[in-house]
Amino acid sequence: xxxxxxxxxxxxxxxxxxxxxxxxxxxxxxxxxxxxxxxxxxxxxxxxxxxxxxxxxxxxxxxxxxxxxxxxxxxxxxxxxxxxxxxxxxxxxxxxxxxxxxxxxxxxxxxxxxxxxxxxxxxxxxxxxxxxxxxxxxxxxxxxxxxxxxxxxxxxxxxxxxxxxxxxxxxxxxxxxxxxxxxxxxxxxxxxxxxxxxxxxxxxxxxxxxxxxxxxxxxxxxxxxxxxxxxxxxxxxxxxxxxxxxxxxxxxxxxxxxxxxxxxxxxxxxxxxxxxxxxxxxxxxxxxxxxxxxxxxxxxxxxxxxxxxxxxxxxxxxxxxxxxxxxxxxxxxxxxxxxxxxxxxxxxxxxxxxxxxxxxxxxxxxxxxxxxxxxxxxxxxxxxxxxxxxxxxxxxxxxxxxx
Numbered sequence: 001x002x003x004x005x006x007x008x009x010x011x012x013x014x015x016x017x018x019x020x021x022x023x024x025x026x027x028x029x030x031x032x033x034x035x036x037x038x039x040x041x042x043x044x045x046x047x048x049x050x051x052x053x054x055x056x057x058x059x060x061x062x063x064x065x066x067x068x069x070x071x072x073x074x075x076x077x078x079x080x081x082x083x084x085x086x087x088x089x090x091x092x093x094x095x096x097x098x099x100x101x102x103x104x105x106x107x108x109x110x111x112x113x114x115x116x117x118x119x120x121x122x123x124x125x126x127x128x129x130x131x132x133x134x135x136x137x138x139x140x141x142x143x144x145x146x147x148x149x150x151x152x153x154x155x156x157x158x159x160x161x162x163x164x165x166x167x168x169x170x171x172x173x174x175x176x177x178x179x180x181x182x183x184x185x186x187x188x189x190x191x192x193x194x195x196x197x198x199x200x201x202x203x204x205x206x207x208x209x210x211x212x213x214x215x216x217x218x219x220x221x222x223x224x225x226x227x228x229x230x231x232x233x234x235x236x237x238x239x240x241x242x243x244x245x246x247x248x249x250x251x252x253x254x255x256x257x258x259x260x261x262x263x264x265x266x267x268x269x270x271x272x273x274x275x276x277x278x279x280x281x282x283x284x285x286x287x288x289x290x291x292x293x294x295x296x297x298x299x300x301x302x303x304x305x306x307x308x309x310x311x312x313x314x315x316x317x318x319x320x321x322x323x324x325x326x327x328x329x330x331x332x333x334x335x336x337x338x339x340x341x342x343x344x345x346x347x348x349x350x351x352x353x354x355x356x357x358x359x360x361x362x363x364x365x366x367x368x369x370x371x372x373x374x375x376x377x378x379x380x381x382x383x384x385x386x387x388x389x390x391x392x393x394x395x396x397x398x399x400x401x402x403x
Contacts, residue, residue, distance in 0.1 A: 042076025091392030140184025189230030298369025
């Protein structure tokens with residue numbers, strides 16, 4: 001779904017990835033990032049959010065938490081970052097960026113509360129009173145009063161399996177008052193996820209019931225005397241959705257795939273300002289069983305669409321690769337993605353050492369691929385800005401002369 005928009009809207013990234021790979025400067029099993037386009041995407045989102053009075057926190061898990069990518073986003077006007085888990089928070093803080101939000105989606109473990117408090121997040125989401133007490137105690141020990149968000153749930157809200165949890169809306173005021181009584185915390189807002197989802201039949205992003213729940217929750221809190229309640233509304237966030245979220249009362253948004261032009265909406269609409277800024281690079285290594293095999297490690301496709309035929313560009317130069325789409329059999333979800341399989345009936349024939357370019361919606365932090373951020377792609381002077389592991393650490397030993 002995302003290969004064709006990549007070809008149409010950012011051919012330069014494909015050309016840069018193949019050229020650097022064939023020269024030996026770029027390894028396979030790499031998510032290749034176009035920092036120029038990431039900066040421009042961030043600017044498009046930031047400008048629209050500013051117009052609407054929305055605060056923007058950038059998600060980094062999809063792009064592997066590496067500092068060049070975060071720097072490009074900051075250069076585009078988004079200077080605060082959200083952590084999906086403590087590993088994400090560590091990378092953000094270690095590289096000198098501002099931690100805006102943690103605890104949502106992944107709650108902090110009890111033994112992590114002190115470390116998390118030491119990172120001084122602007123907001124910290126809790127799903128219940130016990131987690132609020134842990135955060136408050138850790139913050140109080142450091143002389144701080146932590147701003148807490150509550151995950152609020154109501155009948156009819158939608159959650160991905162395994163993402164459930166939060167404070168029931170009919171218990172909201174009692175839980176809010178309990179938080180206010182904690183010496184190291186105060187209630188600053190409410191959140192949920194996802195507050196918007198792509199409707200494949202309509203080809204559009206629609207608010208979920210969760211967004212209305214947040215509006216009701218904020219209204220109840222204000223009526224009970226709570227002031228300055230933020231509404232944090234993540235999910236399918238791009239510049240095209242910001243007005244809808246603002247009209248529903250949201251005050252904070254958290255783009256992730258919007259920064260790389262890989263929300264579901266970007267797969268079906270080329271007129272959006274955000275352009276594709278990421279691809280997955282592999283390499284043909286051998287043949288067997290009627291297939292050509294390319295290296296895996298990052299062949300995880302975020303399943304926002306129903307299963308669809310996946311194709312790849314294969315070749316040793318951009319023109320050859322762009323002239324053919326090769327059918328691919330991706331590893332089953334329950335197996336380790338050592339390799340992807342390519343149809344061998346392509347013309348000209350596939351050869352060992354060919355570059356393989358995939359365009360799909362990734363979750364880099366979930367894989368064992370490296371991150372390869374490139375500057376200068378759009379000016380025709382691509383430069384590799386280091387190689388990074390999905391946790392944001394340098395990929396020591398992998399083409400060290402270029403890292």
